[in-house]
Amino acid sequence: MRVVIVGAGEVGFSTARMLSEEGHDVVVIEQKEALVERVSGQLDALVIPGNGASPRVLEEAGVGKSDLLIAATDSDEANIIACMAARSRGVPRTVARIHNPDYYDPEEPFARDVLGIDFVIHTEQMATEEIREALLVPGAVNVETFAGESVEVAEVILAASSPAVGKAVREVRLPERSLIVGVVRKGEALVPRGDTVLEERDHVFLLGERRRVHEVVEAVATDTKPVREVMIYGGGRIGLRLALALEEVGISVKVIEKDPERARYVASRLRKGLVFHEEDISRDFLLQERVDHVDAFVAVTADDRANLLAAMYARQLGSRLTVAGISRGEFAPLAEALGVDITVSPRLLAAGAILRFVREGEVVAVTLLESGAQMIELRVPEGAKVSRGSLAEVKFPKGAIVGAIRRGEEILIPTGSDRLRPGDGVVVFTVESAVDEVERLFAP
């Protein structure tokens, strides 16, 4: 497949890398010189310097013979123009990143019909939902939904006092019809076997039925008090959306924003939440506003460093749960070391959404994890290798595990003797190195 990507920022770059590594022909259009150099130096892709909203530049990138255009610049307008131009040149599928909700309403066919955009990536919305889900399942730092909302995978960080620490996976007592599908230890993903011993600060991925996911989390997590009060640092697009979403479910919010105009706007939008105007977050301020009493501290300013620092500060002053938004890949490994419980990356969310869109058909859902591991929901096609024998017989790779099978309305938690059938929906946890192997097994 030939793909044109407009904009080589965080989202454009990760998407380009991902698609190029999957073997697609990637053309990147970028205006900023520094970014052009970075892409040509690091990726096996054709880079064209210039404005991606310009028809001439798009022509130069060979947009007419491409199968997909992804517009991921910072400017909504440029993305929209690029998609419209591509559509008029006959590009069959277009994806655009849109920030401003004025341009995009999931209920309205406007984006598709008038702007010629098949798929809109709304990273702020995705990040908001991500954080909200995690806060609503206390104890878990991340919750993903699969198999038509009937299966959830919850990510739990094991505290020293967790009953699971020091035990082998097979000894951990979990409710029925649930299992540990993956472990990320110090940034490395691994697929647990029965004798894998769990350690403190392991990120454990628990799969279970949606309505019982709370019980599953409670079996290994120690702190499962519901979140009632949240302090949000940064009243930007994510901060405001999150505050509104949390207010809706009855969680009280405090928002800290450094721009006075924006602070006033946020305050006028919230029903009850308090908004503070504070240029730089300080120890005095955090103590004054009782950061030690809030259940969660969420740092989602536009500045990764500020987010990490504030989350660290809040943790040190006694906040129960800390969340940081991190857009640049290089900071992600730091978060773990600094004791930030949850990191939310618009970059990964966007890349995951694009991947899902590109693989549409066989792949139903993809969640990318910082460690490079993926949680994928696939549909077993007719004649796939994986359905030729039981899971043990088809040599399912060691770096991957089938977490759940959705057969019709039924959800099965498989063992090695189960055999996949065409039409099954399958939730797979896989480390980075096993992704290709898994895809080969599931190829038709």
Added chain:
Amino acid sequence: MHPKVVANALCALLAATGLAMLVPAAYSAAVRDGYLFYFLLPALAGGAAGMLGFFATRQTRPYVSIRDVFLIVSLGWIGVGAAGSLPYALSGFMHPVDAFFEAMAGFTTTGASTVAVPEETAPSILFWRSLTQWFGGIGIVVLFVAVAPLVGFGATQLYTAEHTSPVPERLTPRIRDTAKVLAYIYLGLTAGGVVALSLAGMSLFDAVNHALTTVATGGFSTRSDSIAAFDSWAVELAIVAGMVLSGTNFALYFQVAQGRFGRAILNHEYRAYLGIMLAGTLIVTAALFAFDYRDSISQSFREALFQSASLLTGTAFTTADWNAWDPLSQGLLMLFMGIGGCAGSTSGGIKVVRAVFLVRNAAQDMLRMVHPQAVTPMKLGDRTVPERFRVAFLGFFFVYIATLVTGTLLMTLEGIELSAAFGSVYGSLNITGTALGPVGDAEFYAALSAPAKLLLTFFMLLGRLELFTVLVILTPVFWRN
């Protein structure tokens, strides 16, 4: 300042007043009460002089500045009051000062009166009295709903601020069309009032007079005992409904007319207004039953409902002598007079929206004591009120209190006892024309000295035009180029 523009508008108002006097003249001719000449003379003279002046000062495409508006409005009310007092004075029915007082109490819809026994007064005079209030009411509605939001004064600014566009629910793009629709609404309410009161058992004359003064929330009555004279639940309910409807922002009727009933009912000020009325009625009912030993809850409720609605809207009709009530009820009713009805209505007081604003502002001040960094925009419904309004409203409240204090002190100079001095100024400033103590009686006003009467008419004007509109004219800055 454009003297020609101001003169032109004032002449138009004079001509209109003259025309208006033809109505009682016709009525006088019909009932032959002997006052025809005293209406006809000022009607013709005023009408002719006004029209002459109007055509003499007419300009094509005049430029109207905000100062012109303030001057036209203030001088206009005084001028109309002076012209409207002529029938009273010419006929020898009243001393000229009393006549001016009566006319201003009419056109400002205050309802204070020196007429002790209306039953002994000629019907055409009574009719004119009621009409002055009615014209004052429509004047104030047009001024504050159609003109003020454009020019930027008065509490309706806030109503404006509650909606998105800068010129929001005027709903028609031209002031003239807006005024026309407002007049239809006003006429509709009046006609409804006449029908309801007739059905409730009033004579046509009483029904028309009371409908006119109810929709204006004015309170002139044809009986010395006010509404108590009719002793009828049905009459009282009809008048309560009329007062509540007239204390509502007339812009909301626009919305209803446009089919946006839900939006209108969600209006923040409107709900606060109904809430205050309901809570007040219930408390007064309980107090009457507990402290004043009414025979039944229903009797307490009947008296409490009428008096609460009457004083909150500044109408000051009465069905009971609340001077004899318990202090709690009296205090509440006095408070209601100060709060008043909605902005953009014919009612008086500082207006519910300002009261809500003051309470919220105080709460926010206290919140900021605990959370110094907290950002606290003032919200009304979904809209945020610009910060400059906050300052303007606190300023308004200060001027209101200062005016009240100054007025009270000036009245004591005329040898009036302190509580009555306060009551009379409070009643004038809040456009009720009544207050606790002797101030509700016509005898009290009749006995005042001429300077005291003129002082009170000035406070009626101040209250009616929401202070700044008049006071700004008294500042040197206004006259500087």
